[in-house]
Amino acid sequence: MARSNTQERxxxxxxxxxxxxxxxxxxxxxxxxxxxxxxxTVVHSFTKxxxxxxxxxxxxxxxxxxxxxxxxxxxxxxxxIFGGCMLVLSFVIGFVLACLLDQKIRYEGxxxxxxxxxxxxxxxxxxxxxQWMLNxxxxxxxxxxxIGWESFAFDPLNNGKIVMFGxxxxxxWQGSGFVMVLLLAGLRGIDDEIWKATRVDGVPAWKTxxxxxxxxxxxxFVTTLVIVTAGIVKVYDLVVAQTDGGPGIASEVPxxxxxxxxxxxxNLGQGFAASTMMLLTVAVxxxxxxxxxxxxxxxx
Amino acid sequence: MxxxxxxxxxxxxxxxxxxxxxxxIYGTLIVVALYYLLPLYVMVVTSLKGLPEVRMGNIFxxxxxxxxxxxxxxWSQACTGLNCDGLKRGFWNSVRITVPSVFISILIASINxxxxxxxxxxxxxxxxxxxxxxxxxxxxxxxxxxxxLLRELGLYGSLTGLVLVHTIFxxxxxxxxxxxxxxxxxxxxxxxxxxxxTGFWGIYFRIMLPLSVPICVVAVILQVTGIWNDFxxxxxxxxxxxYPMTVQLNNIVNTTTGVKEYNVNMAATILTGIVPLVIYFVxxxxxxxxxxxxxxxx
Amino acid sequence: xxxxxxxxxxTSLAIKGLQxxxxxxxxxxxxxxxxxxxxxxxxLGGSGSGKSTILNCIAGLLDITDGQIFxxxxxxxxxxxxxxxxxxxxxxxxxxxxxxxxxxxxxGLKNARMPKDEIARRIKRAAxxxxxxxxxxxxxxxLSGGQRQRVAIGRALVRDVDVFLFDExxxxxxAKLRAELRVEIKRLHDRLGNTMVxxxxxxxxxxxxxxxxxxxxxxxxxxxxxxxxxxxxxVNIYVAGFIGxxxxxxxxxxxxxxxxxxxxxxVNLAGYDGHLRDGPAILGVRPEHxxxxxxxxxxxxxxxxxEHMGAESVLHLRLDGQRFTxxxxxxxxxxxxxxxxxxxxxxxxxxxxxxxELRL
Numbered sequence: 009m010a011r012s013n014t015q016e017r018x019x020x021x022x023x024x025x026x027x028x029x030x031x032x033x034x035x036x037x038x039x040x041x042x043x044x045x046x047x048x049t050v051v052h053s054f055t056k057x058x059x060x061x062x063x064x065x066x067x068x069x070x071x072x073x074x075x076x077x078x079x080x081x082x083x084x085x086x087x088x089i090f091g092g093c094m095l096v097l098s099f100v101i102g103f104v105l106a107c108l109l110d111q112k113i114r115y116e117g118x119x120x121x122x123x124x125x126x127x128x129x130x131x132x133x134x135x136x137x138x139q140w141m142l143n144x145x146x147x148x149x150x151x152x153x154x155i156g157w158e159s160f161a162f163d164p165l166n167n168g169k170i171v172m173f174g175x176x177x178x179x180x181w182q183g184s185g186f187v188m189v190l191l192l193a194g195l196r197g198i199d200d201e202i203w204k205a206t207r208v209d210g211v212p213a214w215k216t217x218x219x220x221x222x223x224x225x226x227x228x229f230v231t232t233l234v235i236v237t238a239g240i241v242k243v244y245d246l247v248v249a250q251t252d253g254g255p256g257i258a259s260e261v262p263x264x265x266x267x268x269x270x271x272x273x274x275n276l277g278q279g280f281a282a283s284t285m286m287l288l289t290v291a292v293x294x295x296x297x298x299x300x301x302x303x304x305x306x307x308x
Numbered sequence: 309m310x311x312x313x314x315x316x317x318x319x320x321x322x323x324x325x326x327x328x329x330x331x332x333i334y335g336t337l338i339v340v341a342l343y344y345l346l347p348l349y350v351m352v353v354t355s356l357k358g359l360p361e362v363r364m365g366n367i368f369x370x371x372x373x374x375x376x377x378x379x380x381x382x383w384s385q386a387c388t389g390l391n392c393d394g395l396k397r398g399f400w401n402s403v404r405i406t407v408p409s410v411f412i413s414i415l416i417a418s419i420n421x422x423x424x425x426x427x428x429x430x431x432x433x434x435x436x437x438x439x440x441x442x443x444x445x446x447x448x449x450x451x452x453x454x455x456x457l458l459r460e461l462g463l464y465g466s467l468t469g470l471v472l473v474h475t476i477f478x479x480x481x482x483x484x485x486x487x488x489x490x491x492x493x494x495x496x497x498x499x500x501x502x503x504x505x506t507g508f509w510g511i512y513f514r515i516m517l518p519l520s521v522p523i524c525v526v527a528v529i530l531q532v533t534g535i536w537n538d539f540x541x542x543x544x545x546x547x548x549x550x551y552p553m554t555v556q557l558n559n560i561v562n563t564t565t566g567v568k569e570y571n572v573n574m575a576a577t578i579l580t581g582i583v584p585l586v587i588y589f590v591x592x593x594x595x596x597x598x599x600x601x602x603x604x605x606x
Numbered sequence: 607x608x609x610x611x612x613x614x615x616x617t618s619l620a621i622k623g624l625q626x627x628x629x630x631x632x633x634x635x636x637x638x639x640x641x642x643x644x645x646x647x648x649x650l651g652g653s654g655s656g657k658s659t660i661l662n663c664i665a666g667l668l669d670i671t672d673g674q675i676f677x678x679x680x681x682x683x684x685x686x687x688x689x690x691x692x693x694x695x696x697x698x699x700x701x702x703x704x705x706x707x708x709x710x711x712x713x714g715l716k717n718a719r720m721p722k723d724e725i726a727r728r729i730k731r732a733a734x735x736x737x738x739x740x741x742x743x744x745x746x747x748x749l750s751g752g753q754r755q756r757v758a759i760g761r762a763l764v765r766d767v768d769v770f771l772f773d774e775x776x777x778x779x780x781a782k783l784r785a786e787l788r789v790e791i792k793r794l795h796d797r798l799g800n801t802m803v804x805x806x807x808x809x810x811x812x813x814x815x816x817x818x819x820x821x822x823x824x825x826x827x828x829x830x831x832x833x834x835x836x837x838x839x840x841v842n843i844y845v846a847g848f849i850g851x852x853x854x855x856x857x858x859x860x861x862x863x864x865x866x867x868x869x870x871x872x873v874n875l876a877g878y879d880g881h882l883r884d885g886p887a888i889l890g891v892r893p894e895h896x897x898x899x900x901x902x903x904x905x906x907x908x909x910x911x912x913e914h915m916g917a918e919s920v921l922h923l924r925l926d927g928q929r930f931t932x933x934x935x936x937x938x939x940x941x942x943x944x945x946x947x948x949x950x951x952x953x954x955x956x957x958x959x960x961x962x963e964l965r966l
Binding site for chain 1: 333334336337340341344345346347348350351354362363366367368416419420422423424427429432435436438439441442444445446447448449450451452453454456476479483507508509533536537538539540544554555557558561562570573574577580581584585587588589592595596599600
């Protein structure tokens with residue numbers, strides 16, 4: 009090998025140039041929209057922005073106002089009620105239904121299709137339907153009274169104290185099928201031989217579910233939990249369609265507060281501060297999860 | 309993971325005979341299924357009644373006299389604000405929003421997924437991680453800067469602007485979907501194509517894209533239902549004449565003026581829900597695969 | 607290093623100082639290989655030895671960290687795979703599933719903007735050589751594993767290149783088909799005379815196909831020599847243990863003059879092919895290079911177990927408390943506890959330095 013027509017190593021930057029060009033929309037979305045815009049909003053939450061965004065910093069004034077606002081406090085309270093009920097009930101219902109569907113039953117596909125179809129609908133549709141279902145004059149309350157239980161009272165849409173439960177009912181109708189499908193996929197991912205082993209050992213089915221399957225499903229539970237929680241924090245369309253925050257401000261939620269401040273009240277600073285609080289809430293959930301999920305992978 | 313799992317039901321012991329166990333299982337499932345179907349039934353029943361009959365009876369009673377007038381009214385006469393030309397405008401707006409959004413978002417996300425799965429350039433994993441975390445950021449945080457961006461681009465209030473927004477915010481889940489799909493294809497196929505002298509775009513259009521038809525169908529289902537059902541982006545980024553169907557439905561139902569026409573409202577609700585419902589019932593397992601894609605780890 | 611069996615006038619493929627690192631992990635450490643025109647080279651090693659990695663570097667599918675690669679005298683270190691003059695065959699066949707066999711064969715040629723009649727001519731020739739004319743219009747999914755691998759070979763063939771790269775091409779096939787295709791690849795090489803670089807973990811494939819074998823471990827070439835030399839004169843204990851089945855027996859002992867002493871035994875080293883020196887050493891004897899009888903002189907060993915294979919059998923013995931295997935064409939049954947006398951064929955044995963593990 010006498011001939012040595014040595015080549016220079018091409019610049020790293022231009023290796024796979026097409027791939028890099030093709031990834032530009034993704035890089036822009038990630039860095040400009042997701043990172044840049046979030047930072048922009050957080051920065052502007054410390055300003056006095058009103059009708060237009062301005063960089064006249066006022067420290068934490070917007071946050072002080074926010075936490076002194078009745079509407080925001082009710083929003084947070086509602087989010088806690090809604091979130092708590094949704095998490096507990098959607099997981100209980102979803103898991104029980106998933107276990108029932110996992111019993112090698114006939115017509116499993118039919119049942120699954122029925123239990124999941126609300127998830128294909130818009131929150132607006134769900135909100136409007138349940139507004140009608142819970143209508144005190146024609147809906148559930150009037151029917152129960154019609155049967156003969158004259159004193160029966162369940163009109164969440166007109167009663168500020170229980171209005172959030174009306175929203176929870178609608179959200180459960182729409183979302184528990186989703187939880188069921190994810191958990192069912194998890195159940196199906198479990199090795200059949202686990203079941204054979206527990207049968208050989210004579211463990212009853214319910215014990216197997218509780219002490220063997222649930223711990224094995226932990227990753228599926230955690231992932232589903234994160235997705236459902238992120239969805240709860242974002243809840244907006246459902247409330248707008250079903251109650252529009254009413255009666256009064258009894259069913260306000262943070263996402264609606266943000267929208268109202270930004271686009272109706274021309275109080276951008278408040279909107280930015282409130283949305284930053286939403287970001288913070290999600291971060292508190294996501295960061296430990298991402299750490300467990302992706303930090304753990306490197307160690308394993 | 310999910311779609312394969314549904315093909316072979318596994319789990320507890322199979323039993324054929326009628327036992328108390330089976331009665332409990334089927335009984336519970338049938339009751340729950342009826343409950344889930346109830347709102348759909350109420351929607352249909354109410355929409356087929358005349359307004360006097362709606363006011364007289366209860367919501368569950370079947371219509372005595374079937375009328376399609378509420379449907380006609382919802383489609384072509386229902387009022388939102390000053391416009392009284394019905395839901396059909398919203399329907400066509402939704403079509404004009406959904407079709408290009410679905411096409412463009414899938415095209416871009418599939419290129420992203422392909423670049424991420426097969427070309428692994430420096431920094432790719434980092435940008436992908438940012439994109440995935442971004443999927444969890446509440447839209448409210450990014451919505452106002454997006455308004456400014458669209459205004460600067462001269463797209464604020466236009467259908468094009470909304471298409472851009474759907475492409476951006478649909479990117480994380482779709483990119484994940486395609487990245488995982490392409491990563492599961494044998495790496496050697498990609499190597500063989502390179503030895504055969506195909507470049508980045510050649511491999512994408514001639515090898516990868518023809519192989520990605522199944523995942524494209526899943527993505528289309530996911531995006532059509534997602535974009536059709538969107539409310540927030542529609543209300544923030546468009547002006548009233550371009551409002552999608554969901555926004556228009558909300559405005560029709562929750563208008564504070566005039567008599568509440570429940571039967572028209574329910575007809576409008578069914579009309580709004582019919583597109584995603586048809587897609588759901590037709591696609592079956594693929595829909596499940598689409599929504600499970602977000603939960604299955606990459 | 608040069609094999610004297612083959613007269614190589616021209617170098618076909620040369621790898622100089624090849625290094626590859628992924629972050630802090632060094633996968634290949636200073637790999638140097640020079641391959642003559644028309645040689646059949648096998649890269650052999652266990653998983654993680656770097657054998658496939660070298661092949662991917664030759665093909666240009668991996669960006670190397672340092673070093674240079676020459677094909678037919680041209681520096682191709684930073685050339686695109688298609689411009690290197692190589693054809694490649696993969697373990698999973700990697701046929702394009704949406705294209706017919708014909709389409710698969712034509713794809714690379716169309717990319718190179720070759721005239722249609724030339725493409726047709728080349729496909730016809732490759733199809734004849736590989737006997738795949740009958741299913742040129744089928745999709746890969748309609749073919750058997752063996753047929754698919756023929757098509758994959760055809761895809762490399764039509765490119766009319768000087769160097770063929772095979773990445774474990776037979777690993778996905780069952781044992782019978784593997785043996786058949788092995789012979790066919792050998793025949794193909796005899797007929798075409800191309801340079802071939804073949805990656806495998808199967809030593810039988812390596813021994814039967816190769817002009818020379820490069821045996822790799824942890825990204826370092828241990829020995830690069832003809833199969834016969836690797837078998838008879840392994841450079842170190844790793845190579846000695848890797849080649850041959852069952853594995854070579856190793857006995858710790860001491861060399862004094864022309865004698866190897868271990869435990870109470872003494873073996874005369876007359877006829878050993880190598881350089882003897884006094885001191886501790888490890889004697890390596892292949893199971894098939896050990897003779898035995900039931901009485902008379904020899905080293906005492908006891909039968910523990912016998913594996914019968916029809917034409918031959920493997921005896922698992924105990925020798926001074928250590929395991930020792932022996933392969934013999936004798937299929938007589940020796941019950942457990944039978945005492946045998948062993949004779950070691952020193953002319954075909956190897957002695958290793960215990961420190962450096964190198965052959966003496």
